[in-house]
Amino acid sequence: MASRDRHPHLNQVDSANRKGILLEMVQVLTDLDLIISKSYISSDGGWFMDVFHVTDEAGKKLADEKLLLHIQQELCATRSKGEICGDRELGNxxxxxxxxxxxxxxxxxxxxxxxxxxxxxxxxxxxxxxxxxxxxxxxxxxxxxxxxxxxxxxxxxxxxxxxxxxxxxxxxxxxxxxxxxxxxxxxxxxxxxxxxxxxxxxxxxxxxxxxxxLMYANRDYENCHGEHKKGCDGTHVYVGRCEDKGYLVVNVTSMDRPKLLFDTVCVLTDMHYVVFHAAISSNRSIAHQEYFIRHSMDSSGLPSESEKQKLTLCLTAAIERRVxxxxxxxxxxxxxxxxxxxxxxxxxxxxxxxxxxxxxxxxxxxxxxxxxxxxxxxxxxxxxxxxxxxxxxxxxxxxxxNSPHRVRQSSSSSASSIIHESKESIEAKPRSSLGRMLWSRLERLSAGFRPVRSG
Incomplete structure (x- = not known):
C-alpha cells in the first residue's frame, strides 16, 4: 500500500487477489470511522488493485501521522492474513x-x-x-x-x-x-x-x-420492490449485462452516508458475486456506485432475469437497513x-x-x-x-x-451543514455511467502497480 499527501487522503492497495479481499479492505477503513469518498477497483486476473480516497468523519484531510501509519499497518496485515472478522458462511x-x-x-x-x-x-x-x-x-x-x-x-x-x-x-x-x-x-x-x-x-x-x-438470511429484501416504493429512501439499482466480457453491470444511486460502500459490498459477498471492476464516487449528498461482477458459483453464463431482480432487491435492502x-x-x-x-x-x-x-x-x-x-x-x-x-x-x-434524508456530508462539500435532498431530486438526475472514468483512472494508476504476493 502507498499513500499520497493530498486532500482527501489516497490509499492504494496492491496485492495478490483472493476471495473476500475487497470486503476486508473496506471493513478496515470503515472500522476506523473513515469516510470513503471515491474508490477505483480492479481485480481481473490474479492480482488486486484498489484506490481509496478517504477523509475523517468531518470530511477533513488525515493529518495524524500515527493514524496514517496505523491505517497502512492494518491494510497490510489484512492483505496478508487471509481472513476477515465475521465473514463466515451462514451454515458453518x-x-x-x-x-x-x-x-x-x-x-x-x-x-x-x-x-x-x-x-x-x-x-x-x-x-x-x-x-x-x-x-x-x-x-x-x-x-x-x-x-x-x-x-x-x-x-x-x-x-x-x-x-x-x-x-x-x-x-x-x-x-x-x-x-x-x-x-x-x-x-x-x-x-x-x-x-x-x-x-x-x-x-x-x-x-x-x-x-x-442475519437480515439477508431472514429475507428482509422480499418486500423492497423494484419500483422504489415510498420509504425506499431514493435508492435506485439498475442491473444490466456486458455480453462481450460476461459481466453483470450494476449501477446504484442513493443518498450518500458513512459505511455505504461497506453495506453494498457485504451483500455482494453474501450473494457470492465477485467484483472485478468498480468505481464509486459522491456528488454532494448523492452517491454513485458502478460494479462489474460475476457470480462465483455459476459457470454457465449470465444469471436469469429472476436472479437479476433478486440482486436488485438485495442491494436496495442492504442500503436501507442502516437508515x-x-x-x-x-x-x-x-x-x-x-x-x-x-x-x-x-x-x-x-x-x-x-x-x-x-x-x-x-x-x-x-x-x-x-x-x-x-x-x-x-x-x-x-x-x-x-x-x-x-x-x-x-x-x-x-x-x-433523524430524518432518513438527512445525511452526513461527504468530503466534497461543507462538513458544517446537513443537506436535505428529496427522493424526487435523485430521480430527476440522469444515471451517469462511471465506466469511462473507471477505465481511464485504472489505466493511469496501473503503470505504478505491480503484482505483490501476500505473505
Whole structure:
C-alpha cells in the first residue's frame, strides 16, 4: 500500500487477489470511522488493485501521522492474513469461530452472544431484556436493526454474578429456551425466526457484518420492490449485462452516508458475486456506485432475469437497513443490571417502537443510542416520555431529529451543514455511467502497480 499527501487522503492497495479481499479492505477503513469518498477497483486476473480516497468523519484531510501509519499497518496485515472478522458462511459460521478459540488467550476473551432474527413487533426487545434480567444475565452491549417488518439483533451477555462468558452448557440451554419462547409467542406457523446463544471470540466478530448476514438470511429484501416504493429512501439499482466480457453491470444511486460502500459490498459477498471492476464516487449528498461482477458459483453464463431482480432487491435492502427512522435518543449513564430492560419498558409502555439500537459499555458507563417512533411511524415524541426515560437512566439524555434524508456530508462539500435532498431530486438526475472514468483512472494508476504476493 502507498499513500499520497493530498486532500482527501489516497490509499492504494496492491496485492495478490483472493476471495473476500475487497470486503476486508473496506471493513478496515470503515472500522476506523473513515469516510470513503471515491474508490477505483480492479481485480481481473490474479492480482488486486484498489484506490481509496478517504477523509475523517468531518470530511477533513488525515493529518495524524500515527493514524496514517496505523491505517497502512492494518491494510497490510489484512492483505496478508487471509481472513476477515465475521465473514463466515451462514451454515458453518459458529464452527469457524470455535476453531479459532483454541488457545488460553482466546478463551479468556470469549463472549456469550445472543443472535436473534425474525418478525419485528413492538416491545420485542423489552421482553427479551426483561427475561435476561430474570435469568440473572447482564447485557454488555446490544445492536439491533429493523427493516421491512424484520428485525435482527446481537446482544452480548455475561453472568450477573461474575464477569465472563456463560460456559455451563445446561445454563446456556436454559437461557436459549426461554428466549426462544419469547420470540415464538407472537410468531405465526412456519414464520422465519432464529434464536441462538453462541460463544464468540472478542475481536474476531464483526457485529454489523453479522447483522447483514442475519437480515439477508431472514429475507428482509422480499418486500423492497423494484419500483422504489415510498420509504425506499431514493435508492435506485439498475442491473444490466456486458455480453462481450460476461459481466453483470450494476449501477446504484442513493443518498450518500458513512459505511455505504461497506453495506453494498457485504451483500455482494453474501450473494457470492465477485467484483472485478468498480468505481464509486459522491456528488454532494448523492452517491454513485458502478460494479462489474460475476457470480462465483455459476459457470454457465449470465444469471436469469429472476436472479437479476433478486440482486436488485438485495442491494436496495442492504442500503436501507442502516437508515435510521425516528427520533434518536442518546443516553450516557452509570451501567447497572437491568438498565436495558428498564429503558425499553418505558418506551413500550408509552406506545413507542424501537427501530434501531446501538448500546455498549465505556468503562463503568453505558452509552449509545435508541431510535424510536410512535405507533403511526412519526418521530415526534411526547417530551414527558423522554423525561421518564431520563429519570429511569439517571444520566444524560440528548435527542436528535433523524430524518432518513438527512445525511452526513461527504468530503466534497461543507462538513458544517446537513443537506436535505428529496427522493424526487435523485430521480430527476440522469444515471451517469462511471465506466469511462473507471477505465481511464485504472489505466493511469496501473503503470505504478505491480503484482505483490501476500505473505
Amino acid at each position: 459460521w459458529k464452527g469457524a469461530e470455535e476453531q479459532h478459540a483454541a488457545t488460553a488467550t482466546a478463551t479468556a476473551t470469549e463472549k456469550t452472544a445472543l443472535e436473534m432474527s425474525g418478525r419485528d413487533r413492538a416491545g420485542l426487545l423489552s421482553e427479551l431484556s426483561a427475561v435476561l434480567v430474570e435469568l440473572g444475565c447482564s447485557v454488555t452491549s446490544v445492536t439491533a436493526w429493523t427493516h421491512n417488518d424484520r428485525v435482527a439483533c446481537i446482544i452480548f451477555l455475561e453472568e450477573a454474578s461474575e464477569a465472563g462468558p456463560i460456559s455451563d452448557p445446561k445454563r446456556l440451554a436454559q437461557v436459549e429456551e426461554q428466549l426462544q419462547n419469547v420470540v415464538a409467542a407472537h410468531s405465526g406457523t412456519g414464520e422465519r425466526k432464529s434464536v441462538r446463544l453462541t460463544t464468540l471470540g472478542a475481536g474476531r466478530t464483526h457485529t454489523e457484518r453479522r447483522l447483514h448476514q 435510521s427512522r425516528g427520533l434518536r435518543v442518546d443516553i450516557g449513564t452509570e451501567n447497572r443490571m437491568g438498565l436495558l430492560s428498564n429503558v425499553t419498558r418505558v418506551f413500550r409502555e408509552n406506545g413507542l417502537s424501537i427501530s434501531r439500537v446501538e448500546i455498549g459499555r465505556e468503562g463503568k458507563k453505558a452509552v449509545g443510542s435508541f431510535f424510536v417512533r410512535d405507533c403511526s411511524g412519526e418521530e415526534e415524541v411526547n417530551p414527558n416520555i423522554l423525561e421518564l426515560v431520563r429519570r429511569e437512566t439517571g444520566g444524560s439524555l440528548v435527542t436528535h431529529h
